[in-house]
Amino acid sequence: KAGVTQTPRYLIKTRGQQVTLSCSPISGHRSVSWYQQTPGQGLQFLFEYFSETQRNKGNFPGRFSGRQFSNSRSEMNVSTLELGDSALYLCASSSGGQGADGYTFGSGTRLTVV
């Protein structure tokens, strides 16, 4: 079966701009989580959506937002980009139950802010 698809793979943006990243989960998976990965901070949780509802949110400023559509596809948006937002953004899908049987991650979107 198809894996988790993230688009685009690479993105270069200028400070102050905004960006939208997309994630298509595995068919049948209703939970989508987003993580930011940087060399200094490692993998950090951004938020999680299940059936179009945000169930959990990490400690990121309000510039980071997301949504999920009825087909479980998810988008995350970062407004007013800062240099420190340069990172690999990863999306993970799961069936959504507590005690998930592992997560399937996409290959990520590499965002560079200049």
Place this chain on the structure above:
Amino acid sequence: SQKIEQNSEALNIQEGKTATLTCNYTNYSPAYLQWYRQDPGRGPVFLLLIRENEKEKRKERLKVTFDTTLKQSLFHITASQPADSATYLCALDWAGGYNKLIFGAGTRLAVHP
């Protein structure tokens, strides 16, 4: 605050030997712990999940132990191969909500022929 520690130093071993990676945590009582493998430029790949009431889990050449008293998990790769070279991440669930994992920084493993 909650903290997860993995060996920050790279682990170098000879092909055929057993690699043992450590994950320690503090100020936390996770319901389950997961191990992932990550290759450069790629997303993490799920390997194993172990629940708080399980002591040990195996999958092919992989073995994970979970000691909730010591607050430690050990991840073993037996008969290691150069293809096992990667960064290995441990992750704990956050009991405060659904599907939020807290990841360790990862340990880079290099298996030499």
